Amino acid sequence: MKPRVEVESLSKLYRLGSIGATTVRDTLERITSRFRRSTGTQQKKTPTAPPGRQGPQPDTFWAIRDISFSAKAGEIIGIVGRNGAGKSTLLKILSRITEPTSGRAILRGRLASLLEVGTGFHPDLTGRENVFLNGTILGMKRWEISARFDEIVAFAEIEQFIDTPVKHYSSGMFVRLAFAVAAHLEPEILFIDEVLAVGDAGFQKKCLGKMGEVASQQGRTVFFVSHNMGAVRSLCDEAILIHDGRLTRQGKPDEIIREYLSVTTPSETTGLSDISWKDGDAPGNDDIALERVRLVGDDGDTLEVFAADEPIGIEIHYHVKRRIQGNRFHMVLRTQEGELAFAATDHLYQPESQLPGHYRTKCTIPARLLNLRTYVMAVGCGIPGVRWLIPDRECLSFTVSGIGNQASHYPENWPGVVCPAIDWKVEAMEPSAAISS
């Protein structure tokens, strides 16, 4: 059987500067230069040549380049990559919103794409009218919507408001209705962008469940772009990693997630627990730049795996290039699956201003706070309410493991992103009761 989706060296070239308004003069220049080229005075243009072979064109860039993969019926494929890596462009081409510059794709079956929820919703129309509007925009037939209408409304849990204009809906109701329409799409091929980032967690789960069900039972192929590694891992059979417009890897979600975490960290890493940057590509700006971040254990050694009963030290080395005032470092800790554990900032500890020079800020996550998980940490710096100095970037990753004498206190698969040691006390309230240990 032929694959459901075949993508062959798909590439998309964007012309910088043509975004937004073009002037008539630019167009005239382009036309005249094309004319000159066609008269043979310049190098011959070969649009079919593989991308990358063409001469450097200063005002263009390849949003995606030479991407090939295929997918079978019933597969759920996660597409992961950093922001700006080209995931959205790929999705836009495959959902036919924009054309590729070269390469091709063959999709066998009906196609629906969900790049946002509630596309085309009209605020003045009722929920009922919008279900039909949104559904047909997404490619459903009217009879299909009628047949599933009650199911959609029940799924959205808004039965009594279905004949109210959606502008009177709460944002939660709006999103639920929009999701419900989307969840009842039944194309052979479905593309879903980060849309699941909105809506409350319970409803998200319901939608994910519905989509998983749809894929496995009815043999649909689902493509799923997400930064939520937990969802990618639990939902997808396979994942592909897009990095700088290229497909770097296709494989099992676990492998791809690991690889994703490693490409989201900058070059020159020695593992994921000690990263230093050269002057040129260090995160930062003309005022301040990172030099090194590192995870240290109690004894000052760089560590990647921490015992649960061990404090986790984070060292941030940075270079202040100009006198700055009011800058604050912060770090955001997430589980590998993308759930936020906590965020912390040094605003009570940082001096009011810093003169040019090299500094080191250190903080410590106390022992017995985190659960037995792999965590990803982002570090950033800014002047609160004024501007970013160093945008957040996920750079460090470490694992808390049960080794050490605390191990017996942590059952395997204990839920929660943190698992703090809490004081418990049992007291006997009457003389006849007794506590023996």
Next chain:
Amino acid sequence: MAIPELQTSPPAKPEPPDYEIHIEARTGWLRVDWREFWEYRDLLFVLVRRDFLAKYKQTVLGPLWFIVQPLLNTLVFTIVFNKVAGIATDGIPPLLFYLCALLPWGYFAQNVTTGAATFTTNAHLFGKVYFPRLIVPVSSVISNLFALGLQFVVFFVFAAWFGLRGDAVYFGPAILLSLPLLLITAALSLGLSLLISSSTAKYRDLSHLTPILIQLWMFATPVIYPLSKLTGGDGSWAWIAWMNPMAPVVEGFRYSLLGRGTWQGAMLGVSAIASVIILFLGIVAFGRAERTVTDSA
């Protein structure tokens, strides 16, 4: 919540196994996939309905607004052009004279103004989901028919009233001629709106110019004066009527609904051919523009 999959009517037609969508850089100049357009006819229907519903939601007069505007226009024309400027109306009661011409002209102007903004008003939609873009301007040409229908009713009400008062009012088989005239109007306005929207996709300049062009065009069309003003006399203005595909259409409406005015067969032939050519050019231009419009939006 496992709901058994019920067979819903009509019987789910098995998806042809060779149903394939090919995605690649399209070439060629005529890029319309009519089969796909037909596949999306439900969307066309729903969009027409949306236009109609959304237009009068939260208004007191509701669909009455579709007739208030031409009536006010007629009133202004009667006062300014007939009473003050003294432009003759071929012996027809001025109110009927203007109202009749405003039927095709109002439809034409409405189609061009809404259709010309297709890419700008739908940029968000186009950037998020694919469907044949041509559906949108076609749907507004269809939904504007509702307003036209209501205006027709108003026109006949007034015609009857004038008839009862003893004015000479025509009601005869020539009314059927208004259908081909409407077809020309629809084709011409759709073609123009496609041309304008394709060019505004890249340069917004034309969107500022459109309302002015429409207004000037109205003065070059026998809306406030009879066509005989252009073709009569020494005929030195006749070229305007020949150049303007809307001129014989508007005059033809008077002939068909009021039994007065002139039926310009040759001029209408030119007008029909011009409309078809403009529609064709519009479709070609639109097909080119829709490929890349989301990249520059």
